[in-house]
Amino acid sequence: MTNVARTGQTLLIVASSMLFAAFTSAMVVRRATGTDWIAPSVPVWLWAAALLALSASWLVMRGLYRPAALCGFLLVASQIAYAASLRMGDVAQSFAAVLVTAHAAHALFGACALWWKGERASLFWHFAGALWLYVLWLIGVWA
Amino acid sequence: MQVAILIAALAGATVLLFVQPAWWLPEAISAHAKNYDSHLLLTLWVIGVLFVIAQALLAITVFRFRDRGQQPSAVEGNHKLELIWTTTTAVIFIGLAIAGQGIWAGVHLRSSADALKIEVLAKQFAWSYRYAGPDGAFARTDVKAIDDAGGNPFGVVGGDDIIAPILRVPAGRPVELLLKSRDVIHNFFVRELRIKQDVVPGMTIPLRFTADKPGAYEVPCSELCGLGHHQMRGTLVVMPPEEFDAWLREGAVR
Amino acid sequence: MTIFSTDHKVIGKQYIGLSLFAVLIGMALSLVMRYHLVHPDAKVRLFQMLWPDGAPGGQMTPELYLSLMTMHGTIMVFFVLTTAPQSGFGNYFLPLQIGAHDMAFPVLNMLSFWTTALSFLVLMAAFVVEGGAPLSGWTAYPPLSALGKIAGPGQGLGQDLWVLSIALFCVASLMAAINFIATIIELRAPGVGYFDMPLTAWAWFVTALISLFAFAVLLAGGILLLLDRVAGTSFFIPGGLVVSDQIQARSGGSPILFQHLFWFFGHPEVYIAILPGMGVISTVLSVFSGKKVFGYRAMAYALLAIGGLGFLVWGHHMFISGMSPYSSVAFSVLTLAIGVPSAIKTFNWIATLWGGRIRFTAAMLYALGFVSLFITGGVTGLVLGQPGLDLYFHDTYFVVAHFHLIMGVAAIFAIFAALHYWFPLLYGRFLNETLGKIHFYGTFIGVYAVFVPLHFAGIAGNPRRYPDFKEYEFLKSLMPLHVGVTHAAYSLAAIQLLFFFNYFWSQRKGKLADKNPWGAATREWTHD
Ligand code: HEM
Ligand SMILES: [Cu+2]
Ligand SMILES: [Cu+2]
Numbered sequence: 001m002t003n004v005a006r007t008g009q010t011l012l013i014v015a016s017s018m019l020f021a022a023f024t025s026a027m028v029v030r031r032a033t034g035t036d037w038i039a040p041s042v043p044v045w046l047w048a049a050a051l052l053a054l055s056a057s058w059l060v061m062r063g064l065y066r067p068a069a070l071c072g073f074l075l076v077a078s079q080i081a082y083a084a085s086l087r088m089g090d091v092a093q094s095f096a097a098v099l100v101t102a103h104a105a106h107a108l109f110g111a112c113a114l115w116w117k118g119e120r121a122s123l124f125w126h127f128a129g130a131l132w133l134y135v136l137w138l139i140g141v142w143a
Numbered sequence: 144m145q146v147a148i149l150i151a152a153l154a155g156a157t158v159l160l161f162v163q164p165a166w167w168l169p170e171a172i173s174a175h176a177k178n179y180d181s182h183l184l185l186t187l188w189v190i191g192v193l194f195v196i197a198q199a200l201l202a203i204t205v206f207r208f209r210d211r212g213q214q215p216s217a218v219e220g221n222h223k224l225e226l227i228w229t230t231t232t233a234v235i236f237i238g239l240a241i242a243g244q245g246i247w248a249g250v251h252l253r254s255s256a257d258a259l260k261i262e263v264l265a266k267q268f269a270w271s272y273r274y275a276g277p278d279g280a281f282a283r284t285d286v287k288a289i290d291d292a293g294g295n296p297f298g299v300v301g302g303d304d305i306i307a308p309i310l311r312v313p314a315g316r317p318v319e320l321l322l323k324s325r326d327v328i329h330n331f332f333v334r335e336l337r338i339k340q341d342v343v344p345g346m347t348i349p350l351r352f353t354a355d356k357p358g359a360y361e362v363p364c365s366e367l368c369g370l371g372h373h374q375m376r377g378t379l380v381v382m383p384p385e386e387f388d389a390w391l392r393e394g395a396v397r
Numbered sequence: 398m399t400i401f402s403t404d405h406k407v408i409g410k411q412y413i414g415l416s417l418f419a420v421l422i423g424m425a426l427s428l429v430m431r432y433h434l435v436h437p438d439a440k441v442r443l444f445q446m447l448w449p450d451g452a453p454g455g456q457m458t459p460e461l462y463l464s465l466m467t468m469h470g471t472i473m474v475f476f477v478l479t480t481a482p483q484s485g486f487g488n489y490f491l492p493l494q495i496g497a498h499d500m501a502f503p504v505l506n507m508l509s510f511w512t513t514a515l516s517f518l519v520l521m522a523a524f525v526v527e528g529g530a531p532l533s534g535w536t537a538y539p540p541l542s543a544l545g546k547i548a549g550p551g552q553g554l555g556q557d558l559w560v561l562s563i564a565l566f567c568v569a570s571l572m573a574a575i576n577f578i579a580t581i582i583e584l585r586a587p588g589v590g591y592f593d594m595p596l597t598a599w600a601w602f603v604t605a606l607i608s609l610f611a612f613a614v615l616l617a618g619g620i621l622l623l624l625d626r627v628a629g630t631s632f633f634i635p636g637g638l639v640v641s642d643q644i645q646a647r648s649g650g651s652p653i654l655f656q657h658l659f660w661f662f663g664h665p666e667v668y669i670a671i672l673p674g675m676g677v678i679s680t681v682l683s684v685f686s687g688k689k690v691f692g693y694r695a696m697a698y699a700l701l702a703i704g705g706l707g708f709l710v711w712g713h714h715m716f717i718s719g720m721s722p723y724s725s726v727a728f729s730v731l732t733l734a735i736g737v738p739s740a741i742k743t744f745n746w747i748a749t750l751w752g753g754r755i756r757f758t759a760a761m762l763y764a765l766g767f768v769s770l771f772i773t774g775g776v777t778g779l780v781l782g783q784p785g786l787d788l789y790f791h792d793t794y795f796v797v798a799h800f801h802l803i804m805g806v807a808a809i810f811a812i813f814a815a816l817h818y819w820f821p822l823l824y825g826r827f828l829n830e831t832l833g834k835i836h837f838y839g840t841f842i843g844v845y846a847v848f849v850p851l852h853f854a855g856i857a858g859n860p861r862r863y864p865d866f867k868e869y870e871f872l873k874s875l876m877p878l879h880v881g882v883t884h885a886a887y888s889l890a891a892i893q894l895l896f897f898f899n900y901f902w903s904q905r906k907g908k909l910a911d912k913n914p915w916g917a918a919t920r921e922w923t924h925d
Contacts, residue, residue: 004501004583011575011609018613022661026621026654030632034649091649094630098620146762149838150769153845157773166853166878168789169871183786190776197743197772204750205765208686209757215687216752224748225692225741232740236733239779244726246785251722267548267640286637286644326640327541327548328652330717330792334858334871337789343652343719344540345635361869365792365860367534369541369549370460373863 005120013127016106020131023102024138027095031143040092042082042140049078050136053107053129056114060125065118068125072111075132079104096139103128103135147206154198158191172335172356172381179246179337186239193235250338254351258319261310264297265322265329265342268371270362271296272310274391276303289325296325305394310379313387314357320350330366333379341366354381401511403503408510409489410823413816415514416481417900420809423472426465428890431883433457435876437865450550451529462864463532464551468524470535471559474666475566476517478808482673483608484513484573486815487601489823491577493921494598496586501579505572512569520562523555531556534862536663539633539655540640543625547641560623567616570608577605592697595919596690599697600676603704604669610708611665618658625650656718660711667804668707672700674811675742678764681814682746684917685761686753692745699738699745706735716784717791725784732782739775743768758915759833763814766841767807773845774803777852792862795855798848806844813837813896820903821910822921829907832899836892843889850882 031037052075059068083100086093110128113121171177262273262281275281282302289298294306312318322331324344331350332339340350362377382390402408429444440455451461488506492499500506523530528550533542537559546553581602585594594602621632629647633655636648683690690696712720712728746768755761777799780786790796813836820828854875859866866872866879913922 004579007579007583008502008575011578015571015575015609015613018610019617022614022617022658023621026617026632026658029654029657030649030651033651033654034631036631036636036649088624088628088630089646091631094624094628094632098624102620144757145838146757146765149841150765153769153842154773157845157849160849160853166857166875168856169858179785179789183780183789186780186783186786190779194772194776197747198769200747201750201765201768201772204747205755208750208753208755210754213754215754217688218691218752219689220692220695221748225695225745228744229737229741233734233737236736236740236779237730240730240733240783243729243783243785246788247722247725247729247783250785250788251725286639289639291642326638327544328538332858332860334789339717339788339791341718344638345650345652346719348719361871363858363860363869363872367463367532367538367541367862370458370463370532372463373459373860373865374868376868 006123009121009123012124016127016131019102020099020134023095023099027138027143030091030095034091037092038090039143040086040090040096040139042096042136046078046082047136047140049075050133052078053132056111057126057129060114060122063119065114065121069111069115072107072114072125076104076108076111079107092143096143099135099139103132106131144206144209147202147209150198150205151202154195154202158195161187161191169334170356171337172358172360173337173352173354175246175249175352176335176337178249182243182246185242189235189239250351254319254349255317258317258351259313260319260321261312262297262321262323263310263331263342264325265331265364265368265375266296266325267327267369268364268375269296270308270310270375270377272307273297273299274305274307274394276305278303305391307394310362310377311387311390312354312379312381313384314381315353315355316384317351317353320352322348322350327368328366329364329368329375331377332363332365333360334363335360339365354379357381357383401507403499403507405488405492405500405503405506408506409485409487411510412485412488412513413481415517416477416485416812417897419472419476419480419517421897423469423477424890424893426469426472428886430462430465430469431886433462434865435880435883437867448529457864459864460532460550461529463534463862464530464555466862467532467534467559468520468530471520471563473805474535474670475563476513476520478670478804479566479570479666480513481812482677482808482815483577483601483604483669484510486597486677486819487577487604487673490819490921491580491598491601492584493924494595494919495581495584495589496920496924497580497584500576501584502576506576509569509572509576512565512572516562516565516569519558519565523551523558523562526554526558528553528555531559536659537622538659539622539625539650539652540635540638543622543634544638544640544645545626547643557623557626560619560626564616564619564623567612567619570612571616574605574608574612577601578609581605592694595676596679596693596696596700597673597676597919599700600672603700604672607665607669607672607704607707611662611669614658615662618655618662621658622655653715653718653720656715657711657720660714661708663714664711665704665707667800668703670804670808671811672703674767674808675700677811677815677818678746678767679749680917680919681760681764681818682749682768684818684915685756685758685764686750687756688749688753690745691748691751692741695741696745699741702738703735706731706738710735713782713787716787722784729782729784733779736775736778736782739771743772743775758817759828759830759837760814760817762834762837762841763810763817766837767810767814769841770802770807770810770844773849774799774801774807778803789858790855792860793855794851794859794861797861798851798855801848801851802844806848810840813840816900818915820907821914824904824907825910826903826907827910827914828903829899832895836895836899839892839895840889843885843892846885847882847889850878854878
């Protein structure tokens, strides 16, 4: 990977991190100020989706970019299925929907990049994987 | 060169405008308002002096070093000088920030237990006020009981609260307003008291003052709340305490 | 020249063109507003033609005034001040100044321009949809901005388009920020270290860093706001609201949360608007006084300090909002602290001039005007930065005067200075100097005449965002002041025609420029 590509990806990662940091702080504040917080339920299969992200990262390290991208697409599909099941009238669920959908957008971008650009997109993919673990923790444990 | 003169002239005109008496603060009717004015004056003096020094320095420099064929100096910096003006401005700025905390604390960080509590309700585009009746407590409210036409904008259920469209307070006694909004953000502002507070739906925000001078004062809504924002005019009437007590008693009977 | 060019020079010019177009619209709106403020009952045929619903019979409604104000603020802040100084001049000159062949990601660069252009179109569309443009100001505070049509005309589709436009603008700005930073980190020519870069490059660098952190947060706020509007969520809408006599089925949202997200972006945004201008001014002052920038390193560090501290002071926009009064104390000390690097810059500009040989070119006049305006607009920040004093001045015309001077007009002066200075590189010709000087004098006097008196409206307690001043006794006595300001605004606008004439005329007929006509030392002039 060229330096320029690596720097660009790092900056993209910073911007994405800021986006999720903003969602997170909104969530922390909203939970503390409202009295209507009910923890969302996270189905087991969504936890299993974490395995998809991890295996994709593992495949990337093996140089198997297209299979990794396929894992990525599966992850996106499971995320969309979960987000679609949430009720926007409930605040904790609506935050979960925002976080999962925002992540799905990142994962889709990352998987497409893996498919077409291979190795050059690996850094971003690892970030997306770690970010997914964070999102799962946020909605499944913290909330 | 003309520009140096122009800079000086515009700065001078600005200063002149600031010493004219035509447009200035309205009368101050509380101890807080008087403190406010003296701290504002101090701040204006400080920034006025900084303003004049900086503009004069700029104008003089421009005038003095206009192109007359001289050789520009090769100076690229001067650490001592930079250190001096950095510390001077830092001391002045932070000093002002600290000196000004008193007036803020007086409104927001200190409370007196015997203050008269009045609930203020803002809605698009009107103000209503509620006083506890003889039982000394505010009655329960329910959004479903809201009836603007029937004189019940708060949705009060039962109790003996007094509801009024004008804010009346006794002169010389501490008052604590409890600000609430029914729809969007509004802002409660009394110029003569030098206090201003957003009224935020979903919150009850306290605002304390003691008005000393009887009279009627305008309350202009000061947070954009929709197309009637500029017409959301409230009125504060400061009454001699005896008159106020009589008014409250009369209101309770009705 | 292709439309979807990936050449940084073309893209830079496209950004500049977009902002010049936007500033014309923004200025026209401001004139309509100023007219209405002093003739609130006038019936104007033109208004009826432009806004049949907003001005029935030519009589402007309050909601039309408020929507013009919202659009004026949004256009000026986003599409003028965030667009020309950073993306416009930065795109064109940054690669030249650091010896790069182009920006790091040319295709991304093209995409960010066209996303910005799309965002502008979406915003303009708000004018023509049902209900018209939104009326909740460029700050779009919920619940007013979140409740939808029920909260007033323009709060329906118009406000949706506004949020969408801002979200697109965020994405475009993030792409641009990534491009700028990567270019500076990776593409500096051999031998060009960070501290060999001109201050303009430093300013674009710091501005891009600020954008990278700030716009991501605004994007988050915009997404949540849009969901409150269209998906029935309650991020910012509290429970138990009664709007237009209807009970709203929401619960628990926090209006202040949006303000935190907005101003976490919003305060840094004012630095995004002004830092590139500061860079230009440093350069122009140095070139036309024949001296090096005084305290170059201190200037670069001051830029970094302003950029960093800028993220810690957003609460000074919220002293009156109902947030904890204790946090106000902290925010105020930090706010006045950020005044220090700004003061350093002012002193260093004057010290740059000291001992020099000052050539009064048009570009130099604008730069000197900038310094004067920066002082005038800056000192009042010391009033507004104190929560105690903000108890009176918040949301009055004092604030309008303050931010127009320091952010609006100062940044516009930097744009004028930059155009006069770099025109020979942009078009191979000079802007006409005589016209430029006349325009400068008229504009300089004009902005003082428009904005200094507005402080006194603020001192008298005049709230901002009022479509007319008929309702209050104390506002009636201010009418002579407002009439004067409006007349000054007409003259100020008239003078701007001179600039636009000069700008287009000189592109074809201006005096031809030879290489490095100003005797500058930076690479964009000295290298081919
Ligand atoms: C031709 C010079 C200008 C004039 C006469 C002018 C006039 C006005 C007026 C009348 C308002 C509405 C005030 C109110 O009702 O509260 C306003 C608001 C505003 N202006 Fe300007 N303006 C000018 C230039 C600019 C520039 C260059 C900027 C760039 C920053 C700018 C940014 C804003 C903003 C951000 C607002 C606030 C909008 C809001 O409250 O949401 N203006 N201006
Ligand atoms: Cu209002
Ligand atoms: Cu700010």
